[in-house]
Amino acid sequence: MILNHTDFLEPISKALDGDIVTYYNSNEDDQASWFLKLDKNYLMKWILVSVRGGNYEVYVKDGGQTTNPSTLCRNFSFTGPNYLKRNNKALECYREMTGDTIVIKRRDGTSMRIFEVYPIICPENHYGPDCAKCKVGCISCSPITAVCYQCHGPFYGDFCQHTCPANCLNSMCDQRTGVCEGCHGAFYGDLCQYSCPSNCLNSKCDQANGTCDTCNEGYHGMNCELLITTKIFSERTPTSCNRSCITCNPEVQVCLFCTMHQLFDTCRYKCNEICSGDTCHDLEENCTRNIMEKKDCLDCSKICILQESQSNHFSNCSWNCCNDTYV
Structure with missing residues (x-):
């Protein structure tokens, strides 16, 4: 997943080695920064950082983008008696971010010491800062919000928490609204909640308005509600x-x-x-x-x-x- 980083001459950055004791220390005493380049764009919202005290900004950007308000993930600071010690922070970006580069900047004119940086990027079908599994009805979901992209079988809703109406054709309905894709049997309506008029031929009617496709013999009208009384009704x-x-x-x-x-x-x-x-x-x-x-x-x-x-x-x-x- 890691493609490049600031201290690229090292086999692996000491800020990325999983060892909380080792650290990267910047050469600059002012405007110090550190970057991590990933192998592709990822959707992310949480980044774990372990740094020495001070004022910082974290950015998530796409390739050649600049660090600006639109790419700012979050600013944060550590002050007080532990200023010179290691401080751990689970950062939650102000919003969902998409990019392949993470940049950390020191904003108080001092060198930067980074012990660890760990962007939380969940595997497929997992979400959140803990990478919990998607809801049981989901085929896949957003790695940030857990909203389902696609539901299993006869389910719908943001988290596939609802069952499609009973009279939906093949138990299939719109994943967001629950509107049936078609009705089976003698039903019509968005949720197939109405019965077709009794005199529709083969009980078939238009799903949108319930008008009969064809009437049983001896009846006419949009809903086949009118009886033909003429002697010649047999000539249908x-x-x-x-x-x-x-x-x-x-x-x-x-x-x-x-x-x-x-x-x-x-x-x-x-x-x-x-x-x-x-x-x-x-x-x-x-x-x-x-x-x-x-x-x-x-x-x-x-x-x-x-x-x-x-x-x-x-x-x-x-x-x-x-x-x-x-x-």
């Missing part, structure tokens, strides 16, 4: 027709009945977009906008298969669908 909407259709003629692919407040044909217009009111079922309705271009017009004779339709639009095939007029 094929997949090639617009999903707003209640029933559809598969031969001409025209909606014969639509969900509420939408106009017949492809059910792609709301009544109030085309007509003067909110409904489309009265012959007196002032409908003037072309529903489809002429090339897409439908042969009304093909729609006459519904002789008993409940809609006046189709009961006597009197609608000229190309001109949107009644004849």
Whole structure:
């Protein structure tokens, strides 16, 4: 881990040999400093130092960075009757620091004597000044705060302390929020806490809002809450027709009945977009906008298969669908 240090002519610095008795002593009597170069950048917050009394500053910097307020780990001092003796300090930096170089500076115009310097850099999956093991639910965690980077199995939270909601698909959820990545069975909602409407086909609905993907036979509406009472409900909407259709003629692919407040044909217009009111079922309705271009017009004779339709639009095939007029 150690790449270089101030007293590089020594096989190993006496401030790094693990012997609390030996020491490095600076040649300078003023502005004395000592550095330790590591093999790469590390995230750190705690540094153990053993020095003679005095005023000091400790910096953690990245390569060619200068020692300045942004790279200051901490300043500290030892004064009093033990000034000339060895003093031990477990330094906690003011904030998390990232760098590959530690610099210690003496700030009171005296030579510097360093007995030991030991940056606390924990192995993987350990954290804190004591390098305790990450929380049991963590795959890995921050070496400083113990906040989990990734959780095992069905857990979430800063420390993987919560279990994902029971109805999450494959028991998987967002590690920070607990929102399910998908729902299994007939459930929807961020936490899959709601049941899909009872008339959804195969109990399948949209996870965000609970609207049915498809309705069971005989029902329509966004939540399949409306019962189809027409005699032709057996001609269910094929997949090639617009999903707003209640029933559809598969031969001409025209909606014969639509969900509420939408106009017949492809059910792609709301009544109030085309007509003067909110409904489309009265012959007196002032409908003037072309529903489809002429090339897409439908042969009304093909729609006459519904002789008993409940809609006046189709009961006597009197609608000229190309001109949107009644004849």
